[in-house]
Amino acid sequence: MKKLGIIAAAAMSISVAQSASAEDVTLKGVQDRGFVQCGVSTGLPGFSNPDEKGNWTGMDVDVCRAVAAATLGDATKVKYTPLTAKERFTALQSGEIDVLSRNTTWTQTRDTSLGLNFAGVNYYDGQGFMVSKSLGVKSALELDGAAVCIQAGTTTELNLADYFRQNNMKYQPVVFDTSDQTVKGFEAGRCDILTSDASQLYALRIKLANPDSAMVLPEIISKEPLGPVVRQGDDQWFNIVKWSMNALINAEELGLTSANVDEQKMGDNPAVRRFVGLDGPKGKGLGLADDWAYQIVKQVGSYGEVFERNVGGDSALNIERGVNALWSKGGFMYAPPMR
Amino acid sequence: MMPEDNKYSANSKPKFWNDPEKRSLLFQVLMVGTVILFALYIINNTMNNLESRGISTGFGFLSQNAGFDILLTLIPFDATYSFGRTFFVGLLNTMLVSFLGVILATILGFIIGVARLSHNWLISRMASVYVETFRNIPLLLQIFFWYFAVLQLLPSPRESIELFDGVQLNVRGLYFPAPITGDGFGWVVIAFFASLVMSVFMIRWAKKRQDETGQFFPAYWASFGLVIVLCGLTYLASGSPLTWEYPELKGFNFKGGINVIPELSALLLALSIYTAAFIAEIVRSGIEAVDKGQTEASSALGLPRSRTLRLVVIPQAMRVVIPPLTSQYLNLIKNSSLATAIGYPDLVSVFAGTTLNQTGQAIEVIAMTMAVYLTLSLLVSLFMNWYNKRMALVER
Numbered sequence: 001m002k003k004l005g006i007i008a009a010a011a012m013s014i015s016v017a018q019s020a021s022a023e024d025v026t027l028k029g030v031q032d033r034g035f036v037q038c039g040v041s042t043g044l045p046g047f048s049n050p051d052e053k054g055n056w057t058g059m060d061v062d063v064c065r066a067v068a069a070a071t072l073g074d075a076t077k078v079k080y081t082p083l084t085a086k087e088r089f090t091a092l093q094s095g096e097i098d099v100l101s102r103n104t105t106w107t108q109t110r111d112t113s114l115g116l117n118f119a120g121v122n123y124y125d126g127q128g129f130m131v132s133k134s135l136g137v138k139s140a141l142e143l144d145g146a147a148v149c150i151q152a153g154t155t156t157e158l159n160l161a162d163y164f165r166q167n168n169m170k171y172q173p174v175v176f177d178t179s180d181q182t183v184k185g186f187e188a189g190r191c192d193i194l195t196s197d198a199s200q201l202y203a204l205r206i207k208l209a210n211p212d213s214a215m216v217l218p219e220i221i222s223k224e225p226l227g228p229v230v231r232q233g234d235d236q237w238f239n240i241v242k243w244s245m246n247a248l249i250n251a252e253e254l255g256l257t258s259a260n261v262d263e264q265k266m267g268d269n270p271a272v273r274r275f276v277g278l279d280g281p282k283g284k285g286l287g288l289a290d291d292w293a294y295q296i297v298k299q300v301g302s303y304g305e306v307f308e309r310n311v312g313g314d315s316a317l318n319i320e321r322g323v324n325a326l327w328s329k330g331g332f333m334y335a336p337p338m339r
Numbered sequence: 340m341m342p343e344d345n346k347y348s349a350n351s352k353p354k355f356w357n358d359p360e361k362r363s364l365l366f367q368v369l370m371v372g373t374v375i376l377f378a379l380y381i382i383n384n385t386m387n388n389l390e391s392r393g394i395s396t397g398f399g400f401l402s403q404n405a406g407f408d409i410l411l412t413l414i415p416f417d418a419t420y421s422f423g424r425t426f427f428v429g430l431l432n433t434m435l436v437s438f439l440g441v442i443l444a445t446i447l448g449f450i451i452g453v454a455r456l457s458h459n460w461l462i463s464r465m466a467s468v469y470v471e472t473f474r475n476i477p478l479l480l481q482i483f484f485w486y487f488a489v490l491q492l493l494p495s496p497r498e499s500i501e502l503f504d505g506v507q508l509n510v511r512g513l514y515f516p517a518p519i520t521g522d523g524f525g526w527v528v529i530a531f532f533a534s535l536v537m538s539v540f541m542i543r544w545a546k547k548r549q550d551e552t553g554q555f556f557p558a559y560w561a562s563f564g565l566v567i568v569l570c571g572l573t574y575l576a577s578g579s580p581l582t583w584e585y586p587e588l589k590g591f592n593f594k595g596g597i598n599v600i601p602e603l604s605a606l607l608l609a610l611s612i613y614t615a616a617f618i619a620e621i622v623r624s625g626i627e628a629v630d631k632g633q634t635e636a637s638s639a640l641g642l643p644r645s646r647t648l649r650l651v652v653i654p655q656a657m658r659v660v661i662p663p664l665t666s667q668y669l670n671l672i673k674n675s676s677l678a679t680a681i682g683y684p685d686l687v688s689v690f691a692g693t694t695l696n697q698t699g700q701a702i703e704v705i706a707m708t709m710a711v712y713l714t715l716s717l718l719v720s721l722f723m724n725w726y727n728k729r730m731a732l733v734e735r
Binding site: 089090093110113135144145146154157160165172173174175176177181188189192231232233 | 389697
C-alpha cells in the first residue's frame, strides 16, 4: 500500500501541478533552490550507494555531481532521492526530481511516450545471469525450468521473457521491488538465477554473504545503454545534462584530471583553453558560468577517473573498461567536440 | 410573543432566503456544483499537463503485448498476452488471497475470540497473548517475518521434506499431487450433488420434526456422512477413476503436481493471523454484549454449554459482530496490496507495478487499480450489510 501511495501521490501531483510552460524553468529552479534534485537507485554499489557516513557515491551519483558543479559551481549541492525502478519515471514526470541518474536503459518507449529525454549514455551494459556455483551450470542455455529472481519494472523482465521463449525454455519469475530483496531471495534459494544488467550482477555479488559461492554466466542477452534522463520540453536543461556528460568524456580525451586541470589550464592547448572556458563557446549557450566544464573536472574528475574510482580497478567491483573505453581506445565513449 | 409568532405563521409565505428548507437546498446545490466544477478542473488540467509534457494518454496500451511473465496465474497467461490481461491476472490473484484470507481469518478469529472467554485459565491466557502479540506488530513486519524468517529457512528442492506421500515442502513452496480425473468421474460429481440435495431435504425434515415433536436429530452430521458414503460408493463402483500426478524433481525444480508458492503462503499467513487478532476481539465483545441472563436461562432449560453457545449466544452476538467484522474484511482486502513487498503477484505488484512501469501510463493504471479496490470494498460491504439486515433482531 505504501508504494501505491507514493506512485498515486506522484500521479496526483502531475494532475494538480499548474500547466505553465515547462520551458527553461528547471535551471532557474535549481539556481533559486541552490541544489540539484537527483533521482538515484535505492542502493547499488558502484552506481549509486550511500557509504558508511551516508554520502552517496557511484557512477550515477557522479553525473548528478557533475550537473551540480556545472550549474551551481559546487558538486556537493545535490539532494539525492532513492527511487525503485517502479517509482523512477513518475518521480521525474511529476517534477519531484530534476534529473534521473539511475542505471536506466534507454529504450524507444521510454524516450518517446513518457515525456522524457535521454541525455546520453554513461555506461554501456548488457543483461546477464548469476547462478550459484553449486548448481554446476556453465551456460544460460542449461537453465530450463529454473526459478529466476528479478527486480520489478525493469527492461530485464522483458528481455528475460524473450530469451527463454526464443530458446524454448520455461522459467518461474520471482519479482521483487528492490535489488536488495532480489539478492535476499537468491541467497535464500528461492530462485536458481538472479538476472540483471551485468554491471549490477557484479555489484550485487559483493553484497552476498559469500561472494565466491556465485558466478556470472558468460551469456549477455541484451543491449542496455544506461544514462541520465530529463523531462521533455526544457531544452536548456536537457543541453546542460547532455553537455555535463560530454564534458566528462572530453576531459578524459584531453588528458585532464582533477589533479592536473589547474596546471593544464595555464598551457596553450587550444582545446583545453576552450574546455576550461578561456576561449570558444564558453558557458553562454547553456546559460552557465564560463568555467562550468572546468568545475566538473576540478570537482568530479574525468570520465576515466569516475569509472576507475567507482566500478573499475580502484573499486571493489573491478570491472574492465571494455566497451566503456574511449572511442580512441576501442570503446564506445565518444563525445562531440566542445567548440 | 404573539407578534413574533405571527411573523412566521400568519404572514403566509416567508421570503425565499428565510425559508430554512429552501436555504439548505440552495447550499447543497452550491456544494455539489463546486465539487463537480473542481473535478472537471482537475481532469482538464491533467489532460493539458500530460499533453504539454508529451506523455501519451488513453487506454490503448491495454491491447499491447505485455512481454513479461507472471509467477502465479489463475487464467492462461504468458508474455504474448496483452497488458489488459495482466490486469485480470493481478485482480484474480488479489481476489484469491483476499478470499482465502477472509475465510481463514474468520475461522481463526472466532476460535480465538471464544477461547478468550473460556473458563480454562490456560486457554484464555493463550488467546489473550495471541491477540496482544499479533494485533500490535505492524503487518508488513509480519509478512517479512513469515517470508524471510520462516519460509526461506526451508531446504532447497533437492533436500525437500516429504510431509506425506507425494507432498513435498521446500523453499520453493509446498507441492501436492494433482488429481487427474479419468472416465466415469462424472458419476462421482453427480453423486456429490445428489447427496447435497438429499441433505437439504433431510435438514428441513429434521427441523420440522424438532419443531413439532421436540425430538432432536443430528442432521448435519448425518448429511456429512451421507455425502461421504454416497460419493465413496460411486467412486468405487465406477472403477476408481482418479489418478494422481506426483510432483517430481526434474532439473532444478519439482515439476507436475500442484505448487503453492511461498509468497502466497507467507502473505496468507500474515494477513489471516493479523486480521484474526482483531476479529477475535470483535467476537469477544459481541459475546460479552449478550445478556448473562440468556446463558443462565438456557442452562436452566438444560442445554449443554456448547449448544447454549451455538444456539443462544452466538446468534445474538452476531448482531453486534457483523458491522465491525465488515471493516476487518475490508482492511484485509486492502492490506493484501502489501504483497508487492515479497513478490506475490497481486494487482498492485503486477498491474500498478510492472505494467505501469513498462507502459508509463501512471494515471490510467493507478485509476484502474483504485477503482478495483473501491469496487471490491463496496461489494463486500454491500453483501455484509445485506447479511446484517437478515441477522438483525426481528421484533415481534
